[in-house]
Amino acid sequence: MFAFIIRRTLQAIMVMLVISLIGFSIKSNIGDPVRDLVGERVTPAERAAIADKLGLNDPFFIQYTRFVKNVLHGDFGTSLIYRKPCLEVILKHAPATIELVLGAALIIILISLPLGVFSALKPKHLFSRFIMGFSTLGVSIPVFLTAIMFIYLFAVTLGWLPSYGRGETVDIFNNGYWNSGFLTIDGLKHLVLPCISLASIMLPLYIRLIRSEMMEVLETEYIKYAWAKGLSPKRIWLVHAFKNTLLPVVTVFGLQIGIMFAFTILTETVFQWQGMGFMFLEAIQRADISLLIAYLVVVASVFVLVNTLVDIFYGFINPTVRIAGTK
């Protein structure tokens, strides 16, 4: 298991190096750090001197090494629009996004597992047919439309829930970074609609995935054997079949959590949610290259980190993977 973890970590580092290379290539070709620093009203001669001083005329590889070294020290450069270090800007926006994704993931897990298992066990039940029909509908409606419909229904017409923003937040560490909406009633109320909207795309896919995996597992010899051993249906379904169903589901879920971070851009825009997605759009609109690249690298590393953790977790629930790792 230890060798397996080491190997997965090395792979993750390789992936990060490739991503940083892509990020840096974009930055060195599109961005103009000199303009970022001094604006438009400086003579060409002065610009050349600054570029030289910053090492912008050095060979690509040397510049890249410097970039990686800086990034490893947490220095992504300065954001043009916020006039602050990029990492600080991202870190201040990250908690909002993380809470949004966390809430959505929670909704997906809590709803997709029971519904998926139920519709696999009783495929002909009226409720199962309803779930399947509804999930087709859910997949086909884009997030922003769902979000707008929710706002119209629950915020404007019924007035039950707020339509935008994060509401009352609590500064958890008292340093201005992590303002949590999970700790106040008002904050939780603000989380409901955005989280459901974000979950709405993944949830139907999940129900379907769990259903089809479970149905496949139920047909296997070892499940038939479990019946022949005289075990109770509860044990066969919820222990024997469920654990085998979970194996592929966990992998996909890990990947999807990463993708959900990207999906927040739509949700955050509709709900004016001050997270990383909202910040990203702003950065695009105002050509803040440093911030864009920093976002790219940070989101990519979250993606890689989550995937690595999922792989390691998968190793714990699937004994076959564990063995392959130790050899």
Next chain:
Amino acid sequence: MSHLLEIHDLEVKFALRTGDIIAIDGVDLTLDRGETLGLVGESGAGKSVTGFSIINLISKPGYISKGKILFNGDEISSYPDKKMREIRGNKISMIFQDPMMTLNPVFTIGTQMIETLLAHKNISKKEATKIALEKLKKVQIPSPGTRLNQYPHELSGGMRQRIIIAIALITDPQIIIADEPTTALDVTIQAEIMDLLQELCETDNMALILITHDLAVVSQVTEKIAVMYAGKIIESGLTHEVISNPKHPYTIGLINSIPGSTKPGEKLQQIPGMMPTLSEIPSGCAFNPRCTEKKEICETIIPEPKKTDSGSIVSCHMR
């Protein structure tokens, strides 16, 4: 005194979209305590379906449409599922064909052994572990203690089949139904597993139903034999009688096609043609298109089982 197991006029149908087809057609069998019965036939003859219908676990869309199954005099074929579960894996155990597919890959051997005990007996986990260890020793598995914590993929096929035998034994059942227990194993392992199974049944006075297509194995292991063809038992009796003096043309053909009965270098004998699929069973005797002794009557009238001079029961117009 009643028999341990009696099957009366069992009929199993499969409900297909095109209508029901009959998979088992009027099977009668009896089994006494400690007796071994071989159920022989080609693939698709209905051997496995007969085996599974005893514990009422026929794969969908199959169902028992007629007849009854008595276990210790109780009609278990009419038991509700909950009551049937107390019999499955407890009084009647099964051994499946492919040991590579039978054990759940994500649970340890220990878990899969102990859960069977806990499902049927009111004992603690500690006691169950003790019994599991005992049974592993009984099936002659090296270092049984470490096996309990191993996963199925860490063991070989032969080892896994021993584990499955140990699981079958764990509740001290009265009947073990072994569905082609050695088909998926190497030839050298096959003999070991068969010997083990036979020995265990003898020492514990358990009845064994051995489902197989291998006549050689049946003749070595079992006391009684029933030959199946297209969902019917066409010949049954004491194994040595049927093997040494087969009556039904199909049984004769089966025995002649055993490689041992041909001289080396000669072409192996075979029964011409193929067994009909369940939806295309010919009228009259199902075997008539392949039979060497066919007469007109065979094409129209289904032969009734009758007793022969040697004591076996045969369904053939020519006997």
